[in-house]
Amino acid sequence: MNEERRVEEQGPERTTQAEPDRAQEPVQVHAELATSEELEAPPGQPSDRSEVDRLSRELEHQQRLAEEYLDQARRARAEFLNYKRRIQQEMDELRAQANAQLILKLLPVLDDFHLAIARIPEAERENPWIQGLLLIERKLWSALESEGVKPIEAVGTPFSPAEHEAIAVEEGEGEEQVVIEEVRRGYTLGGRVLRPSLVRVGRRRRQRGEQSPAGDEPSPTDGRQAEQATS
Numbered sequence: 010m011n012e013e014r015r016v017e018e019q020g021p022e023r024t025t026q027a028e029p030d031r032a033q034e035p036v037q038v039h040a041e042l043a044t045s046e047e048l049e050a051p052p053g054q055p056s057d058r059s060e061v062d063r064l065s066r067e068l069e070h071q072q073r074l075a076e077e078y079l080d081q082a083r084r085a086r087a088e089f090l091n092y093k094r095r096i097q098q099e100m101d102e103l104r105a106q107a108n109a110q111l112i113l114k115l116l117p118v119l120d121d122f123h124l125a126i127a128r129i130p131e132a133e134r135e136n137p138w139i140q141g142l143l144l145i146e147r148k149l150w151s152a153l154e155s156e157g158v159k160p161i162e163a164v165g166t167p168f169s170p171a172e173h174e175a176i177a178v179e180e181g182e183g184e185e186q187v188v189i190e191e192v193r194r195g196y197t198l199g200g201r202v203l204r205p206s207l208v209r210v211g212r213r214r215r216q217r218g219e220q221s222p223a224g225d226e227p228s229p230t231d232g233r234q235a236e237q238a239t240s
Contacts, residue, residue: 109198112158116204119153120193122146153196161195163188163206172197174205178212185213 126146133139161172168175168186176192188208195206 105199108156109203112153112156112196112198112203115149115153116196119146119149122149123194157199158203159197161197161202161206163191163195163208168208168210172202172205173208173210175210176207177209179209180212184211187211 122142122145126143129139129142134143163173166188168188172195173188174195179189187210188206189211190209191206192209193207196203
């Protein structure tokens with residue numbers, strides 16, 4: 010009787026110990042299945058890792074394209090600015106050339122005013138029509154001066170082939186190759202020679218056997234040109 014009781018008492022204990030083992034078994038199987046599903050993705054369905062890599066590569070590609078497009082836009086803008094600057098410069102040069110041509114046509118009119126004023130007798134300068142002539146000359150010169158026209162200094166300055174055109178070379182006791190007379194006034198426009206001055210140049214009289222100084226001497230122009238300038 011005592012043995013049967015011990016068997017009956019031990020029976021439930023064995024049953025209780027076996028039940029936890031059976032309860033843990035489905036949990037372990039489920040964990041193994043979940044792990045295998047994560048490691049082995051079905052065909053045609055990329056894993057999360059590969060999807061991230063693909064998106065990262067696509068982002069880098071789009072960034073490179075954006076940088077290329079931005080660089081192209083900057084180059085196009087620089088080329089356009091250079092083109093605009095070049096066109097503006099060409100237009101300015103055309104205006105300057107047209108302005109210079111017009112002023113060149115007006116200079117003979119100014120020369121005539123100067124010749125006429127130089128021949129006015131001193132006693133007649135107070136006459137109203139003489140005053141009107143002087144006023145017109147001043148207005149004409151003021152208009153030319155506002156465009157940047159300036160007279161070239163001639164008398165008493167060293168002869169300069171860039172600014173002076175010699176129509177005669179006269180020997181004397183003065184300095185070598187110095188302008189002694191201005192036959193027709195010259196002008197500059199914007200720092201450039203618009204028309205050279207027609208001048209007579211002095212040359213120191215040399216003793217017998219004395220050589221001319223080194224350098225080019227002014228050569229007089231055709232006499233007919235001088236007559237046209239003074240007429």
